[in-house]
Amino acid sequence: MVAVQAPLISQMRRGMLQYCVLALLVEEERYGFDLVKALGEVEGMVTSEGTIYPLLSRLRRDGLVETSWQESPSGPPRRYYSLTAAGRAALEAFAEEWSRFRDAVDHFIEGRRA
Amino acid sequence: VSYDPEPEIKRYLERLSRAAHDLPRGRRRELLSEIELHIRMALAQTPCANQEELEALLEKVGAPAEIAAAATDQAVAPIQRPPGAIAFLRGHRPRRLIMTLVALALVVFAIGAAVWTQSYQPLAFARADILPANSFNTEGETGYAAWIGYHKGIGGGPDRPFFGVTIQNTGPFTVQLVRPPAKYAPTMPVMWGWSSRLLMARYTRLKTNPNPLLARQGHRSLWKRGPLQPFQPISLAPGQIVMIAYQGVWHDCQIKPHVGTTTPPRSFPIRFSYLWKTTTAHIPFPGGLTIDPPNHHSNTDCHQTPQTGNSQSNASGSTGFGQGPNQTVVRDSVKQVASVEIPKVGPVALWHGNTEQGGWCLGLRLSNSDWLGTGESPLDGGGAVPGCFPTGVIDRGTHHLEWLENDIDARRIGGTQWRIRSGVITVPGAVKVTDLATDQSTNVIDGGLFILAIQAPNPSAPPYQSPHLHLVAYDKAGNVIASDCLYHSCSGS
Numbered sequence: 055m056v057a058v059q060a061p062l063i064s065q066m067r068r069g070m071l072q073y074c075v076l077a078l079l080v081e082e083e084r085y086g087f088d089l090v091k092a093l094g095e096v097e098g099m100v101t102s103e104g105t106i107y108p109l110l111s112r113l114r115r116d117g118l119v120e121t122s123w124q125e126s127p128s129g130p131p132r133r134y135y136s137l138t139a140a141g142r143a144a145l146e147a148f149a150e151e152w153s154r155f156r157d158a159v160d161h162f163i164e165g166r167r168a
Numbered sequence: 169v170s171y172d173p174e175p176e177i178k179r180y181l182e183r184l185s186r187a188a189h190d191l192p193r194g195r196r197r198e199l200l201s202e203i204e205l206h207i208r209m210a211l212a213q214t215p216c217a218n219q220e221e222l223e224a225l226l227e228k229v230g231a232p233a234e235i236a237a238a239a240t241d242q243a244v245a246p247i248q249r250p251p252g253a254i255a256f257l258r259g260h261r262p263r264r265l266i267m268t269l270v271a272l273a274l275v276v277f278a279i280g281a282a283v284w285t286q287s288y289q290p291l292a293f294a295r296a297d298i299l300p301a302n303s304f305n306t307e308g309e310t311g312y313a314a315w316i317g318y319h320k321g322i323g324g325g326p327d328r329p330f331f332g333v334t335i336q337n338t339g340p341f342t343v344q345l346v347r348p349p350a351k352y353a354p355t356m357p358v359m360w361g362w363s364s365r366l367l368m369a370r371y372t373r374l375k376t377n378p379n380p381l382l383a384r385q386g387h388r389s390l391w392k393r394g395p396l397q398p399f400q401p402i403s404l405a406p407g408q409i410v411m412i413a414y415q416g417v418w419h420d421c422q423i424k425p426h427v428g429t430t431t432p433p434r435s436f437p438i439r440f441s442y443l444w445k446t447t448t449a450h451i452p453f454p455g456g457l458t459i460d461p462p463n464h465h466s467n468t469d470c471h472q473t474p475q476t477g478n479s480q481s482n483a484s485g486s487t488g489f490g491q492g493p494n495q496t497v498v499r500d501s502v503k504q505v506a507s508v509e510i511p512k513v514g515p516v517a518l519w520h521g522n523t524e525q526g527g528w529c530l531g532l533r534l535s536n537s538d539w540l541g542t543g544e545s546p547l548d549g550g551g552a553v554p555g556c557f558p559t560g561v562i563d564r565g566t567h568h569l570e571w572l573e574n575d576i577d578a579r580r581i582g583g584t585q586w587r588i589r590s591g592v593i594t595v596p597g598a599v600k601v602t603d604l605a606t607d608q609s610t611n612v613i614d615g616g617l618f619i620l621a622i623q624a625p626n627p628s629a630p631p632y633q634s635p636h637l638h639l640v641a642y643d644k645a646g647n648v649i650a651s652d653c654l655y656h657s658c659s660g661s
Contacts, residue, residue: 086202087209102230104184107202108239111195129212130205 067099072109073152074099076118076137076145083136085124086110110135118144173222177207180226187236193263199239203229289449290339291438294409332367332413333436333451337404341442345410346401348439348448366399367413367550397577398548404440412438496524497556504533506613508621512583513547513576516540518590518619521556528592529556532574532619540574540588549575549585559594568595569641569650575624587624589639592616593650597643604638612641 071093078084078092089110090103100106113119118141123131137145181204188196207229216222229235337343347366404410435450502521510516519531531539531554538545541553553572560570571591578584589603593616601618602609610620618641641650 087206090206102234102238103206103228104203104230104235105238107199107206108235110202111198111239129209132205133202 072113073145073148076141079135079137083134085132085134171216171218173216176222184232184235187232188239191239285443286445288442290337290343291335291440291449291451292338293451294334294336332411334409334411335438336409337406340406342403342405344401344441345404346439346441347399348437367397368399368410398550497529498522498524505617506619508619510576510586510621512578512581520617523556525558527556527558530590532588547576547578549577567650567652569593569639569652571639585624587622590619593641595649597649598641599644600642602640604640
């Protein structure tokens, strides 16, 4: 079996990961640890939990998410992330593109297998 | 014993901090805070019982280098830094870039400041629509204050020419005026024929003209200067004015510039220091000078002026007198002959010597070895000696009483001003000399020398002013055997 190029997968994961984070925030706001755990439940999405935080920071600087500090029932205050209108629009645009792209890729890969 | 994870967490965060050192401070602090909070939440959810469990937890969080790389967007494709200085600067943290730029700016500023300081020359001639008192026949063109005049007072007897300028600090910073090298005076062509020394009038200013008639005619201000005193270094503040003059005696009658001649020098040397530099600025005269030669002025006709006089080099000679162009000191004849005690000042010694040409030399010396009349001492109020003179020239050979004046200003040490008259009586038999104007007397020494100290609270006012002088020499029998009077009421005596 030929190994898939690790850098390529890493870049794909990095490109997709930000939209996964945005998708997790569509229904509800979440705090960082919660987001990391949710992403970690899906195998292959997160290799290092700590790398999520720089991503969240960049999304905030890009205006795709916004944050607020809220008291925690246990422990220190938590920083909650929620989707902005720009973040929602970016996610919808990506979802449309991603659907076409995934179908196209599947078309070739599934077709080869068939 | 329960396991304490804190040391390991601390070490992990320190490694993360080091790995993220290229991040801006705010982002680095935020990242560390987020990661620490994440670790504590994970520990709260699943406490670690030992070192291995904590290491597994931290491994799950991620290697510090990996997290830092993600924060600097280098996780997948490390940035290939382009070569070159700018790229080097871009590749480093902004704080270093700022510090580098600040350092560069400081270096550029320092170089610029050094270049500017080297070229800084704020001194210029001040305008003087009205010439200083006692100077009347020469001024620089366009009203600038360069002047040659004839000064009464110090020296008495024949008037003494002086050549001076009015200097103003036109710059924004204070500079220090210092004494120019002695070589400048002899090399100034207008000083040919002069023996001179450098004087200054530091309290020079323009005053409102009290004469309403003159004020209406446009002369709204009067040029007032303080007394000419031996030059001393001073600080010249922005806008401040000072007069600087060479004063001396005309000893070479071969130099006879024509009236109206534009005569060198074309500049006046002023030496000043500012910050680390000391330089001589040659301030150009606008259009040169038009001078009226001294032999066109009755009081300074060459036939009436001394043939030799004091010079700047007088006090530097081993004899204390140096030598004039026509007089050479006989070294073995030089000795101290008398002294007078001046309160607060101490003894002032009279030195005398003969010249090979039959003339005489006089000098006045303070107890600290400073010669009066040379500017060496801060107590020096100026004067005519030390100097060497041919016999019979000072008084034109008619009075047999040849004398010169020096001033002492002891006010700065709690004393007063003094006028010292010293001289030679050229007829035999004198035992006593009296100044009838002030009724001060002194004994004659060595058959013909005298030194008379007169306390003069205001040397420029009667009866101390030279025109009020009336010196008389008596013999043992009380007969007048020599007399010199400048006072108008005794003229002819």
